[in-house]
Amino acid sequence: MESQKTYTPRFSFEFFPPRNPEAVGKLQTTQQRLAKLSPDFFSVTYGAGGSTREMTLEATISIRDNTGVESVPHISCIGSSIEEILAVLQRYKAEGFRHIVALRGDLPSGAASMGPLRYANELVEFIRKDMADDFCIDVACYPEFHPQAASTRADLENFKRKLDAGANSAITQYFYNPDAYFRFIDSCEKLGIDVPIVPGIMPIITCTQLLRFSEACGAEIPRWILQRLRDFGDDRRAIREFGIDVATELCSHLLAQGAPGLHLYTMNQAEASEAIWANLGLDKR
Ligand code: FAD
Numbered sequence: 001m002e003s004q005k006t007y008t009p010r011f012s013f014e015f016f017p018p019r020n021p022e023a024v025g026k027l028q029t030t031q032q033r034l035a036k037l038s039p040d041f042f043s044v045t046y047g048a049g050g051s052t053r054e055m056t057l058e059a060t061i062s063i064r065d066n067t068g069v070e071s072v073p074h075i076s077c078i079g080s081s082i083e084e085i086l087a088v089l090q091r092y093k094a095e096g097f098r099h100i101v102a103l104r105g106d107l108p109s110g111a112a113s114m115g116p117l118r119y120a121n122e123l124v125e126f127i128r129k130d131m132a133d134d135f136c137i138d139v140a141c142y143p144e145f146h147p148q149a150a151s152t153r154a155d156l157e158n159f160k161r162k163l164d165a166g167a168n169s170a171i172t173q174y175f176y177n178p179d180a181y182f183r184f185i186d187s188c189e190k191l192g193i194d195v196p197i198v199p200g201i202m203p204i205i206t207c208t209q210l211l212r213f214s215e216a217c218g219a220e221i222p223r224w225i226l227q228r229l230r231d232f233g234d235d236r237r238a239i240r241e242f243g244i245d246v247a248t249e250l251c252s253h254l255l256a257q258g259a260p261g262l263h264l265y266t267m268n269q270a271e272a273s274e275a276i277w278a279n280l281g282l283d284k285r
Pocket of ligand 1: 075174
């Protein structure tokens, strides 16, 4: 963890683009509340194959204009043509965005073709070649390893490829076992990786939602968490309070050991992030 301690910590919240007017209104309230916590930026996800292209752009612009906080759009390459990717990057640039999160994405079921850019390192390479240093680029990484990785070693090397292609920093997939993060950082240091690797944190909101996401992305839910969630049954309040406690403890441990900030997957909700921020004293930054 030594190299991570040298970076100024950065704090961010992630949203997904709202799909209907009610969700737009809810996200606006969430942004206003979370803006009061003075994050370094808000980021907005991008549906694979460009499925949320306009919605991501609209949400990112609206967040920036309504909150004054830096707003960072994601982009993914799988299933998109070079022309489509270039058009999105040019729109981002024209709208004044200078920081993006670059991902491969996951192919929607039934998608016809992967497209010319098959992995995120190819996307980063493309951005650097075509748009030089117009963007500061974050990429994803996986302390518990990506589910499709051929091996842990290959996954680390593939992560390094994205940095060698020109990415500036990384955000992790969520995890509940801090040792997975610390070990991952140690392995990165051994490979000579020296960029900030910000832990991604998913506050537990409901048990079914957590199981569904974790199944898809390969994040492990420790048995003690699952057992407790099962005992809470339908008691949403107890689950929420427990989730906030778990995330607070995890974040506190990560920051104490030198993690260079936090990135919270908010699920477009403010309550859990606000409570975690207050517990950590980050609301007074
Ligand atoms: P890659 O880095 O390309 O890795 C994917 C897999 O391929 C890994 O197993 C890797 O080891 C392997 N690999 C990589 N490069 C090579 C290579 N050159 N040769 C052979 N194998 C290789 N998804 C979205 O659709 N939209 C979003 O907005 C979004 N935001 C995210 C934000 C964060 C912080 C994170 C952690 C994930 C996000 N995702 C998003 C999910 C992400 O798209 C998936 O996890 C996806 O499966 C992998 O994306 P990646 O960019 O990490 O892919």
